[in-house]
Amino acid sequence: MKKSLILIADDEIRLGKLVSDFLVNSGFGVLTVTDGKQAFDIFNEYRNKIDLIILDVMMPKMDGWEVLKEIKSISSVPIIMLTAKAEECDQLTGFKLGANDYVTKPFSPSVLVARVENLLKRTGRIGGExxxxxxxxxxxxxxxxxxxxxxxxxxxxxxxxxxxxxxxxxxxxxxxxxxxxxxxxxxxxxxxxxxxxxxxxxxxxxxxxxxxxxxxxxxxxxxxxxxxxxxx
CATH class of the missing domain: 1.10.10.10 (Winged helix-like DNA-binding domain superfamily/Winged helix DNA-binding domain)
Structure with a gap:
């Protein structure tokens, strides 16, 4: 069975590497980028292969909200938003724009992996093609x-x-x-x-x-x- 491919977009390089390592160790394929424009460009390049996106809110060039809005206008790919903010209004913004889940920093990488797995199963992107x-x-x-x-x-x-x-x-x-x-x-x-x-x-x-x-x-x-x- 093909590995599910996850796109991670976060300008915190160390955090992106940590999440990537946990996902790879759990059997996922991973692409990592460090700004919003890269995230959108990579998604367009690999659109039919990316199964889920982990998207930070605060990024250069395009912030996470912009990327989320643009991607959700053309695709139903599941997206988990990452943010350092815990305000309810930020969560509501994400969900209204089409986010599927929302994780506040700091977080446990193993818990994030579990949420990735659950979201992939719920949206039919794991366990069969x-x-x-x-x-x-x-x-x-x-x-x-x-x-x-x-x-x-x-x-x-x-x-x-x-x-x-x-x-x-x-x-x-x-x-x-x-x-x-x-x-x-x-x-x-x-x-x-x-x-x-x-x-x-x-x-x-x-x-x-x-x-x-x-x-x-x-x-x-x-x-x-x-x-x-x-x-x-």
């Missing part, structure tokens, strides 16, 4: 979903939603569970966001929209059965 169910397949490395080998055009959040559904196939998922898993626990939106994205996702699944079932009084369930589908 492809999900297949019914007529759907998802390439977790290339970040592309297919119907019968035909790629589906979708937004990063629609992709994350489809991955979450397939990873929990057969389970009735409440709107709260979906919102917390796909939009993070600190997302300040309402449950209609889930309904809107499910509607959009069903439209893109076309003949296979029935894969996403509505569970009355609960939410939704993915059940990839195709015996009743006319594909003519």
């Amino acid at each position: 492809q999900l297949v169910s019914g007529n759907l397949s998802i390439d977790l490395i290339e970040h592309v979903a297919y119907i019968d080998d035909r790629p589906i055009e979708m937004t990063p959040k629609e992709f994350d939603l489809l991955v979450y559904f397939i990873q929990n196939e057969g389970i009735a998922l409440s709107r709260d569970n979906i919102l917390n898993a796909v939009w993070n626990h600190d997302y300040f939106g309402d449950l209609r966001t889930v309904d809107t994205h499910v509607k959009q996702l069903r439209a893109k699944l076309g003949l296979f929209s029935h894969y996403i079932e509505t569970v009355r009084g609960i939410g939704y369930r993915m059940r990839c059965k195709d015996e009743d589908v006319d594909k003519s």
